[in-house]
Amino acid sequence: MANRLVESRTTAVPYVDVHETHTGMVVLVGDRAFKAKKPVFTDFLDFRTLEQRERACFREVKLNSRLSPDSYFGVAHLSDPTGGPAEPIVVMRRYRDEDRLASIVTGDRSGQSAQRLLDRIAEVLADFHEQAERDPVISQQGTLSAIEQRWHENLTELNRHAAETISGVSSPSVSKIEHLVTEFISGRAALLSSRIEGGYIVDGHGDLLADDIFCVDGEPALLDCLEFDDELRYIDRVDDAAFLAMDVEFLGRKDLGEYFLEQYVAHSADTAPPSLRDFYIAYRAVVRAKVDCVRLSQGKTEAEADAAAHVDIALRHLESGAIRLALIGGNPGTGKSTLARALAEKVGAQVISTDDVRRELRESGAIDGDPGVMNSGLYTPDNVTAVYEVTLRRARALLGKGHSVILDATWRDPQMRAHAQCLATETHSVMVELMCVATIDTAAQRIRARRPGNSDVTPEIAVELATQSDRWDDAYRVDTSRGRDLSVLSAHSVWRRAV
Incomplete structure (x- = not known):
């Protein structure tokens, strides 16, 4: 069985592989991926008890099955040979690295294959948003005050890192972002209210990155939604789509990022003005810049250039989208x-x-x-x-x-x-x-x-x-x-x- 699985791949991929993050571990075995949560406590999650990790695993499967039901098989339990309690693990389909959207976008010079996939992703995402949950609690996250708070939290953190003399993340650049954001929000109460009234605030994906989207037989699998904080997943649906557009631009394909957002707007018949798309692309770029700064503080030196690139994207789109x-x-x-x-x-x-x-x-x-x-x-x-x-x-x-x-x-x-x-x-x-x-x-x-x-x-x-x-x-x-x-x-x- 192992030989057949390895031979079926177009590149030399180990039958068993392990990837580790600061909150979890993924073990790749054959055509399956097994994800375990670490017993950690951070600013945004608490996995210290077995019950908390179990709930998190079931929630991950439930939320991600909304968009990719064929990718998530459920929650299994890993028995402890010493007789301790079994550890919950998420069981998923294993995908090839070359089938990642990020690989396709960066490897397709003509853009034709990537455009076909992005068009399909836009259609899937628009359909998902059309059926997504809406209620007053969700809509509350689309209010002016909620959006101001999200920007404030991210920019406060980014300002703290700017003081650490990170190349490309300077206090003047962060201050300019703050000014442009304040001007946009302050004059757009009518726009933000209309988004709530129009039902555009949904329980979305919340973390659409090109590295977490795969293509199999022309069909996209959108994985790893934001499951640890419901409020951060309650967003304007253009914000959800803008995350992926921003990430594709970050990968050096601004043309494909724009193409995807245009296709999403066409499939969803969304009436958002271009300025709102720029606003949310900038927001997602700031979020990623903050994450890059955290990675840099953990010793990932390549994250410094990533942070600078994300800040640059944020500034460009805020300037373009200024009213x-x-x-x-x-x-x-x-x-x-x-x-x-x-x-x-x-x-x-x-x-x-x-x-x-x-x-x-x-x-x-x-x-x-x-x-x-x-x-x-x-x-x-x-x-x-x-x-x-x-x-x-x-x-x-x-x-x-x-x-x-x-x-x-x-x-x-x-x-x-x-x-x-x-x-x-x-x-x-x-x-x-x-x-x-x-x-x-x-x-x-x-x-x-x-x-x-x-x-x-x-x-x-x-x-x-x-x-x-x-x-x-x-x-x-x-x-x-x-x-x-x-x-x-x-x-x-x-x-x-x-x-």
């Missing part, structure tokens, strides 16, 4: 609407145009007047104020739900810009100010060439506005006469730096 409120302004015909739409497509932001709002308000009867005349008709001061108030009110709702917003308007009035700045401050959003510029002739020519739409501006109005003094010193000037691609490149550079 921004962008004002893209300028005189008519300077290309602000074109730039607003193009930048929004690149960064995943929502666009609100005052032209569109004005047309809606006119059609509803909220404002009236003839178009095409400066400071009268549709453009009286009262009508202009009404349009900007509605624009900012809609922006507030989107910012609170975790969407970055681009406001397409002239933004000539400093008072209106001040109102927008107040909105950014109140919603803990980063302000981005861009002013489009072009020659008077170019602007007039663009207006003449426009297709019919929501803008009522004439070339004459554009010329009149262009001759008026307009100081907007805080804005970055984008010369749109250079062409669309260069304009978007400049605007995107300003957007990315604004954190």
Whole structure:
């Protein structure tokens, strides 16, 4: 039997092998894996008594059988030859190292095999989350205060390690993470509440690592869920998926991490904004950085580079997911609407145009007047104020739900810009100010060439506005006469730096 098992493997794998951690031991024998708990007590678990270890074994089998019933055979008992009590052990299927997702991801240069597997994992995980348990106790872990507490605990620990002069885990980097996290959470109460109300907080897996997922005949086996702390397993389902996306990125395949998360969102029909995905990827990276620091303190020198890499991932995603409120302004015909739409497509932001709002308000009867005349008709001061108030009110709702917003308007009035700045401050959003510029002739020519739409501006109005003094010193000037691609490149550079 032993010879047949060894010969069936594609690599030389010992029939018997042993792996040990600080909390347990795994003995691999043939096609089985036997896991025993050590009688230890730590900050997060207590296995000191036989009864506690027995309960932990049964719980491990029960919880993991939700996702991988064919991988867990049950709990057996190892008899003591000296006559002592039998020790409980978890009996599992043994998998080959080359069938690990981590091996597949790092070994597949084209990414095609990994993509097929990740697509299937996304489907399995989405189905699991759809059926996962939900109740008020579970939902409580999705509240703003619970999420703040989790971040606080992990960052406090990471700060302690940063004081130990670990390369890549510095106090300034941890402080920056803290700032970005605080800004995101503080302005996103509406988003977090909507996740609870939508039933997105579930009893999940809680520890999705590429090393603990295997592929057999094209089907994934997702092992080793977090069983020692129920509250840490009660999470937003996007948080659950983000853990694996983060780990795949850590393995050097950011493209595959993004692919997996996109497939998960597609299979689950989840409406989470991209910023929330970035937020939870960063959270999982911080959790792993903390674990890396612990490993380093235990003498695992390779963990120092791992910690630095995880901190870097956290910072990148928090910066990418920071909520921004962008004002893209300028005189008519300077290309602000074109730039607003193009930048929004690149960064995943929502666009609100005052032209569109004005047309809606006119059609509803909220404002009236003839178009095409400066400071009268549709453009009286009262009508202009009404349009900007509605624009900012809609922006507030989107910012609170975790969407970055681009406001397409002239933004000539400093008072209106001040109102927008107040909105950014109140919603803990980063302000981005861009002013489009072009020659008077170019602007007039663009207006003449426009297709019919929501803008009522004439070339004459554009010329009149262009001759008026307009100081907007805080804005970055984008010369749109250079062409669309260069304009978007400049605007995107300003957007990315604004954190």
